[in-house]
Amino acid sequence: MSGTWLPPEQYIATLPKATVYGCLFVTDEANRPLQLRAARNADLWQWPGGNMDPDETPWQCALRECVEETGLSLAVEPRLLAVHFLPPLGGWTTHKIGFIFDGGRLTRQQIDSIVLDPDEHTEVAVKSLDVWKKEMSTHSFARLQAVARARHTRSVCYLEQTATP
Template sequence: MTILLPKAEWLATLPQAVAVGSMLVTDEDGLVLLVKANYGARAWQFPGGMLDPGEYPTVCAERELAEETGLKCQAAGLLAVMWHIPKESTGPRSVVQFLFDGGRVPADTSVLLQESELSEARWVRAAEAMRLLDDKRGAWLEAALRAQQGEPVQVLAR
């Protein structure tokens, strides 16, 4: 015998995920823009944040970039995806992070930092970015840089 749940109850049983849109922006000299959070682990990361209800990941990445840095770049293409299984800090939710190509900006582009969320921004070479980023974000950057060179977009699981 099959018991059918009302739709709302059935939907509540499905796995949940938090979605994040982020942007990889480089300048004409090939420097990568990183920002440092002033909350949580205070980690270096790419500009980005959680999607608002009904928001597309590309729109989120563009909005978050503008809010956090003052830069207005279009999310030109998907470079890499990071999938995180549920853990204590996310409760029963997985996290999926999309990293989009924000293109190149002039070498002298300044950043207007959103001080309520970020303590610092830096334009750095990829090698320096790898030293500043944690292991998972470093792997994400490597995958994104390979995608910029024409390799397939990767989904990284962490």
């Protein structure tokens, strides 16, 4: 179609579609990552977050999802740690693009006050990277480790998943 002009609505229909998510990487005061066990898949550990709603930014999404999933309203400034790209996988028919933000360090009191949405998560866990490595898939742990490194080095990383883990 080179050289052929399409009206915006027709051109947009030709573009790849993507779902966008926002989430917060949080740790305890000793920098041990906090994760939530997914209710629908006991082997899956996640950060507080989820898919973006219409008229919402990835940052707003991450904050909203954190409140919905943990009851915590975090007063942190937006600081991007990673962008995560996934192609259509399994039954998911669109690309997925994630924005992982630094949610800060939580006190013991904050962690103890977490109230999970039982439809989404069954457990909160705070563990060292060495322990998480033994309990997560290789692909999921690599993402966790890269994001922890980005926070430690005050950088941003790009993560791309090209095949089913």
